[in-house]
Structures are given as C-alpha cells and as structure tokens.
Amino acid sequence: MRPSDLTGPQKAAVIVLTLGEALAQPLLSQLYEDEVRELSLAITTLGRVPAETVEALCAEFAEAFGATGNLVGSFETAERLLALGLPKERVAQIMEEIRGPAGRTMWDKLGNVSEAVLANYLKNEYPQTVAVVLAKIRPDHAARVLSLLPEGFATEVIMRMLRMENVQKEALEGIERTLRQEFMNNLARSSRRDSHEMMAEIFNNLDRAAESRMMTALEERNVESAERIRALMFTFDDLQRLDGPGIQVLLRNAEKDKLALALKGAAEPLRELFFRNLSERAAKMLKDDIAALGAVRLRDVDDAQAGLVVLAKNLAASGEIDLSEGNEAMVA
Template identity: 45%
Template sequence: MAGQSIVRDNYVALTGPEKASIMFLALGEKRAAPLLERLDEDEIRIVTRAMSGLGNITASVLEDLINRFTEQFAKGGSVVGSYESTERMLKAFLPDDKVGEIMNYIRGPAGRTTWEKLSSVNEHLLAKYLSGEHPQTVAVVLSKLNPDHSAKILPLLPRHITRSAMRRIVKLQSIPQEVVGDVEEVLHKELMLNYALAATTDSMNNWPRFSTAPIPNPLMILSRISSATCRIRRPL
C-alpha cells in the first residue's frame, strides 16, 4: 500500500491524531481495544484515518512519543490547567464547531452550567440529602435548579421542610450576593471541570484522562453548600 512507503522520523511533525494512532498501535490490539471503545464515531474516524496513513514509524519517534507520554502522565492533573490548554487538546481530535460548543459551555456563567449539572442528578438522591438539611440550604438549592426538577423534589421532602423552604424561596432576594457566589464557585470547581473532562474522550496529545482526580460525589458537594449558606440562616 502507498502509506507503507512513508517513513515517519520526525516527532514534531506528527499531529495529535497521528500521535494517538501510534500509541494505539504500540499498545497492541488487546490493550487498545478498550480505549477505542470509549471514542465516539467521529473520533474513531479521525484516529483510524490517521492510522491508515502513518507508514513506517522509526524507533526514535516511538521512543520520543512514549517519553512525552510518560512525562504527561507524571504531571497528573496539571495537563488541564487552563481554558487554553483544554481548547488545544480538544482541537487535536474534535471538529472546530464541537470544540466551540464545549468551550462556550465551560466558559458560561458558573451558576448556569453548575445548576444545570445538578439538575441532572436523580431527584430521589437530592431529596434524600436535602431532607436532613436546613431549610435555608434547601431553598437556595431548589431556587437554582431547573424548575421542573425542583417540582419533582418538593413532594419527596418532609412536609415541614417543604413549607419552610418555600417561604424562604420567596425571600431569597435578601441573600448576600457573595454567598450565592460562594455556592456557585464551590459547585463550579467541583463539578464543571470534571464535566469538561467527562465530555471529552482520551486524547493522546495531552492525555487528560490520566488525571488522578476522582469524579466528585454530588452528596459531598451539597454538604459544602451547607457551609456556604450557614451564615445566612435565620428563623422566618
């Protein structure tokens, strides 16, 4: 085949998809298969297209690639340190329009993206936690969630908490903005950066999936909301 006459002896000249395809080939079919299964159809097309045109990869290029991979792995979560590095990583294997969609979502207001994410958490799980929380915390959370999701949660709460929380929701305009900001910041840091990672698949250009940071438990996040709202609790 024509591609087999090509000799790749310059690591710097390789594109992100080419680096990824070399790593897949180096891993072998058995080890690479589980990783390929995590890619969507577009990403598989990009990687396999690059793979089909690789030709011969010199030992020095493969060694450079593995060394770079090892360095990135050793850095852990530092590979995704900014919007810019995340965007560069995405552009290595996603179409520009998809990259723009993801980056716009990440750059959106913390309250919008964060509360939308919480709105996807099972209502029974949220209700179970909120049942043991102060009504002020319940009011803050319910007022920020998608209205339809909040409506599903309310009937699942103890009646006395529902009544108190609804009264407090009416008066939420008196909550200091810095407190709301604290809640948004906590949720943004704990949820949205991990959401960004979850929205992408493995890129052998920067390998962000090797971050050791665990996906946060929603209940742990909500417990931190309590500490952010405790200083505005007062009887109504």
C-alpha cells in the first residue's frame, strides 16, 4: 500500500491514528459530526498500513504543513471566493453551514448551541418567536433554555406554547431566516478561533522535548508568533490558577493512577495545592500512591500531566471550573 493508493479521508485517518488517543482527542473535538463520521468510516476501511506508508504520509503532512509560507486562509477569504461565482444568498447559506454549530437543519444547529447563549439571544425576541423556537428544539434543551429566561417572560412564552397551533410555513421560514442571519452568523464570528490559539492547544499536547524543539524552531522563523503561542499555552504548572473548589472538582474527575503519575513530576507547591484540597486520609493515600510508583519514565509523567491539562480544559469548557488568571488557591 502506497500513499497514492489512499483517499484524503484515509490519509487523515492514518495521521490521527499515528497521533494516538491523547493527542487525537483535542483534534477530534474540533471537527463537525459529519467530519468525525467520515473520518471514523475511513479508519474502519484502512486495514493494515505498512510502516513505510505511515512514515511517507507523516513526511507528506509535515511538508505540506511547513510549506504554506505566508498564505492565510480564513472565513473571509472563503466567502470572497464563493462570492465570485455564487448568488449572495447561497454564499450566506454555505458560510453559515461552515461556521455554525453541527447539524443538518437550523433546529439541529440550535440544539448544539449552549443554552446560556441561546437564552441570552431569545430574551430579546417576541414571546411568540421564542415559543416557536423552543417547540422545534429537543425538549431537554428547551427546558434548560426556558429556565434561564426572565421569569415573567418565560411565563409568557409558556402561555403561547400552550395555545400554539400549526405554524404557517412562511412564518417558520421567516424565523429560520432571521436566526440564520442575525444569530448564527454573529455566533460564528464571535466564536471563531485564532490560529495562534489553535497552535497553542496543539503545543499543549506535545511532550516536553518535542515542544521545546518546535518552539525553538518557530522562534528562529517568527519570534512574534512564538511569543503569542507561548502566552496562550496552558501548561500543567498553570493548574496553580485553580481555586480550592476547582482543584476539588479536578480531583473528583481525575483517574487515580494518572493523578499520582502526574504529581510525581510536579513542583512541590503544586503538589501541596492538591494535597491541601483533600481530606487528611485521602491526601495520605495519594502521597503513598506517588511514593509507591518508584522511578518512572519522564515520557509517562508528561503524558499523565497532559491528560490532566486536557481534563481541566474540558471541565472549564463545561463551566465546572475557572482557569482564568488571578485565581488564588484556597484550602478546603
């Protein structure tokens, strides 16, 4: 099997499998459902891939990644190119599909929007409009959105939902059009990721040796970009930003063996932060687990610490902990 025998999705599948689970997870979390489905299908059709093919694909990927020069791709660039040959409404529809949350229809997409974000938008709409929107999305999601609306306004929405009959097609299309133009496009623009943020997340998942090597190489090419990426990176040592309740949430969600391995290579102040937020008995057990590990490979410690950082980021994304600067650790 040669690289030329593989399709684009199959090549992507090889790269993802080469990364391993720890590095692939953050990457997969940035893909749309359709892309994950296509990638998963490609993985199932790969079969055995010879080592020389894997090496050739990695080299091909590295060459393509490093040969871009000053070429910059963006939503605006794609939008301008589409506008050269497509009607304005079709361009807007395509860009909305690219930018918006995953989902085939507008209502599918709304179902993947945070209830807090959706409620913040809907509270400024007419109760009848909100009633139609909540009637079209999943009941569990609608319930969470409804609970975040102002009480009096929420009651008005409930009354209209109770009296609601079949919504005319024209009215429904009007609501969809408004949501697409005023909400989804603004949401996509506000949530668009900076390329330096994306690279900082990738660097966060590299082992220390690779991170140091690549950062040094980047500094030789572009000092400003290297400094921006370094400032955006969230490292294991940055867990010291967490307050007491945040550390406790992290402790409850961490795998016991991975936590001990991660703390094995941690600086003493960070270790103590974790110990202080455990009961005396639990802290002693964790210390015993760390001591029982004996000598460990640096790579294993790096992997465990990277896993803890990914866990902290996921908990922050779900609003369970706060990773912002300036938090002071608290004793439980």
